[in-house]
Amino acid sequence: MAYLELNNIYKTYEQGGSETEVLSNINLTIEEGEFVAIVGFTGSGKTTLVNLINGLLEPTKGEVLFKGKPVQGTSHERGVIFQNYSLLPWLTVGQNVYMAVKEAFPKKSKSELNAIVADYVEMVSLTPAINKRPKELSGGMRQRVAVARALAMKPEMIIMDEPLGALDALTRGNLQDEILNIWGKEKRTALLITNDVDEGIYMADRIIPLRPGPNATLGPEFKIDLDRPRDKTEMNDNPNFKNTRNAIIEYLMDIGAERKVEASEGFVLPELTPKDFVNRFK
Amino acid sequence: MKQSLTLGKVTKFMGLGFLTTIKDLFTGKLEKEDFKNFLRKVVVPIASILLFIGLWHMGSKSLYNIEAEFKIEKALNDQGPAAAEALRTCIASGDSSCQPNTLPSPSQVWSSYQSLLRDHNIISADKAAFIEKTAALNEKRLAEGKDAIVYTGRPSFVDQIFRSLQTVFAGFLLALLIAVPLGIFIGLSPTLKSSFNWFIQIFKPVSPVVWYLLVFMIVKTLLIGSSEDSSFTISFISVGLCSMWATLVNTAMGVSSVDKDYINVAKVLKLGPFQKIFKVVLPSSLPLIFTGLKITLSVAWMVLIAIELLAQSPGLGLFVWEEFQNGANDSNAKIIVAMFVIGIIGFLLDRLMLTIQNWVSFDKTDAI
Structure with a gap:
């Protein structure tokens, strides 16, 4: 029995009478302890797929099985790291993590909970910033808080939705190592959604491309046969790495080219700026 | 990081930044490049105040002349030239018995203000003496x-200001206690929203006078047989009901428009309903709730005057009405004093809310 199983998943969104099928016929199995990456273009339905797995959305057709049981709603067993950090801006770093820990372990005493918070904040090396609010932190630090928050709940599976997408290359590299480190230590199952092929190859055991939506579906999987721990500089000379990388990029380029032919019609986006409610009434 | 509390920070926090500029002027900290700023923030407002007083003075003078001419003309037609001449000398002498009744000049208003203060001192001395005199007797009783x-x-003018503030805060508290919880429920549930929508849309534009009458009908019956003076109860309930709509609508809007990311966090962490409301929904909608509360407080202060007047509840509204009915030669000036006091207190209440708002809410503009 697979650890996580997606069987013939379809997801359609209804908007103003017209239906858009975002995901169609998605089949995926992940074994316990595996690190799987899903690579795809932006807007291909990656976040929808993640939300189906973590329980924020329900599939229109098909079933998501977690340890053999259908997924109903969110669960503390599956920790989520969101694309845009989603920290609560009115709480400090410590309070953000504490809130999660308290929900995950309602029976522990306050001092035990605080110890867990301190441990995980230390793990992402943010102890000096534990009393700061998210707006005082850089993007990389905020994402580290989100990582600490997700991991502090001790989930059996970590689901990461483009967790490093908004970061610069250097911070990204560091955080990749930190995540791999934690994953290696506690051997949890991990699902990484990303748009960076190199990141996928560096971190995952298997890479599965997502063909762009609407009607997004999973492409053929690519196994990464590289020993861990992997070294970024050494990896570049490894013929195995080069072949896999070329194969994946070629595959993605091909779908990209197909998509361009399909989408010859141009769309004009409206010029919108977000409303600022607060300053309007001052 | 602990920040030292300086005058500049405090005043800026309370929205009274111009005080710092004035302070800098006296301490000699004003640099040359600040001069323009100083001109704009201090000199221009003072000049505009002086211009306002000047225009007011000239306007009241010309109104005074029109009224005086009319009075003399009338005396001439009704009672003959001798009476007209007597009236003219009487007006010129400044005797209070024959002054034209019109818009008072700034100096008259200022002297009325001082006489109201003197009056307050006399009354409070009287009150203190009374309390001292009856202290022993009261203990025995x-x-x-x-x-x-x-x-x-x-009651003196100052007593009436405090009475008005009491009424407005009681009304504001009532509005807060009704509108914020109700707004949260309406914002959370689309069903409640559609069931309350007609209610809000219809009752929001109802005039304070009608609210007063409605409250009067209900409270009068509820307090039947009670000897207590119900005017305060009626007026604060009316003030609360009139002013709560802005908070109700803003709270509902704030709660229903919480960022979807925060709601997802609440779901992923599996927060219970209470935790979700108090840890996620409320903090995130605080800026909008406070915008509503600020409007509520200013509306409450505005309708208070009309409601006190109707309810005969002691306070500034009743003061204005009694002075108008009184028709003494300085009544008009006292009404203008009350007008300024009402305006200044309204301004201070607004700043108070702004300060509390800055205190409790996070800065939404740079938050993620």
């Missing part, structure tokens, strides 16, 4: 189980 003797003299 209380020991015997009788009611204490209380001062029943006329």
Whole structure:
């Protein structure tokens, strides 16, 4: 029995009478302890797929099985790291993590909970910033808080939705190592959604491309046969790495080219700026 | 990081930044490049105040002349030239018995203000003396189980300001207690929203006078047989009901428009309904709730005057009405004093809310 199983998943969104099928016929199995990456273009339905797995959305057709049981709603067993950090801006770093820990372990005493918070904040090396609010932190630090928050709940599976997408290359590299480190230590199952092929190859055991939506579906999987721990500089000379990388990029380029032919019609986006409610009434 | 509290930070926090500029002027900290700023923030406002007083003075003078000419003309037609001449000398002498009744000049308003203060001092001295005199007697009466003797003299202008503030805060508190919880429920549930929508849309534009009458009908019956003065109860309930709509609508809007990311966090962490409301929904909608509360407080202060007047509840509204009915030669000036006091207190209440708002809410503009 697979650890996580997606069987013939379809997801359609209804908007103003017209239906858009975002995901169609998605089949995926992940074994316990595996690190799987899903690579795809932006807007291909990656976040929808993640939300189906973590329980924020329900599939229109098909079933998501977690340890053999259908997924109903969110669960503390599956920790989520969101694309845009989603920290609560009115709480400090410590309070953000504490809130999660308290929900995950309602029976522990306050001092035990605080110890867990301190441990995980230390793990992402943010102890000096534990009393700061998210707006005082850089993007990389905020994402580290989100990582600490997700991991502090001790989930059996970590689901990461483009967790490093908004970061610069250097911070990204560091955080990749930190995540791999934690994953290696506690051997949890991990699902990484990303748009960076190199990141996928560096971190995952298997890479599965997502063909762009609407009607997004999973492409053929690519196994990464590289020993861990992997070294970024050494990896570049490894013929195995080069072949896999070329194969994946070629595959993605091909779908990209197909998509361009399909989408010859141009769309004009409206010029919108977000409303600022607060300053309007001052 | 602990920040030192300086005058500049405090005043800026309370939205009174211009005070710092004035302070810099006296401490000699004003640099040359600040001069323009100083001109704009201090000199221009002062100049505009002086211009306002000047225009007011000239306007009241010309109104005074029109009224005086009319009076003399009338005396001439009704009673003949001798009476007209007597009236003219009477007006010129400044005798209070024959002054034209019109818009008072700034100097008249200032002297009325001072006379109101003097009046307050006399009344409070009187009250203090009364309390001192009856202190021993009251102790004895209380020991015997009788009611204490209380001062029943006329309230001074300052007493009436405090009475008005009491009414407005009682009304504001009532509005807060009704509108914020109701707004949260309406914002959370689309069903409640559609069931309350007609209610809000219809009752929001109803005039304070009608609210007063409605509250009067209900409270009068509820307090039947009670000897207590119900005017305060009626007026604060009316003020609350009139002013709560802005908070209700803003709270509902704030709660229903919480960022979807925060709701997802609440779901992923599996927060319970209470935790979700108090840890996620409320903090995130605080800026909008406070915008509503600020509007509520200013509306409450505005309708208070009309409601006190109708309810005969002591306060600035009643003061204005009594002065108008009184028709003494300085009544008009006293009404203008009350007008300025009402305006200044309204401004201070607004700043108070802004300060509290800055205190409790996070800065939404740079938050993620």
